[in-house]
Amino acid sequence: MSAQLVSIIVMFISGIAVGMVIDGTRIITRQFPIKFIRDIARYLEGLVWLLLAISTFYLLFLIKGGQWRFVDPLAQILGIISYELFFQNIARFIGRLFVNIVIKPIYFIGHVFVVIIRKIIQFVIALCLLIINPIFKFFKKYLLKNFKSKK
Numbered sequence: 001m002s003a004q005l006v007s008i009i010v011m012f013i014s015g016i017a018v019g020m021v022i023d024g025t026r027i028i029t030r031q032f033p034i035k036f037i038r039d040i041a042r043y044l045e046g047l048v049w050l051l052l053a054i055s056t057f058y059l060l061f062l063i064k065g066g067q068w069r070f071v072d073p074l075a076q077i078l079g080i081i082s083y084e085l086f087f088q089n090i091a092r093f094i095g096r097l098f099v100n101i102v103i104k105p106i107y108f109i110g111h112v113f114v115v116i117i118r119k120i121i122q123f124v125i126a127l128c129l130l131i132i133n134p135i136f137k138f139f140k141k142y143l144l145k146n147f148k149s150k151k
Helices: 002-031 035-039 041-064 071-150
Strands: none
Touching: 002 035, 002 041, 002 071, 035 041
């Protein structure tokens, strides 16, 4: 009986964890500064659901040797519902905090780096054109005329 109780408690806690991971995935993909990530959010969420299902069955395998009872998914569903009712606001706050403190600054630093590299490349190209432009004008004005007149 104690193994069954431990199994129910573990599946209940895993349900809370599943709810937290899925909700965190939704929050992070919605607030991600790169549009591509927001576009593929449903596929990422499906992949997360698949990984969570595999990890849940692995957890059942570790606890009960792979024996599955009807109580196990019910305990996990109850954990997901309890997450939705009691822990969701706290987890969403932590998710928004994570996005604003970790992801957005990293994105900003990367964006600034890319802009600086672009500006350096544009400057080098402008400098090369500034140096080459008089040579082209000289070629068009004098040398091209001489080549055409000799023919």
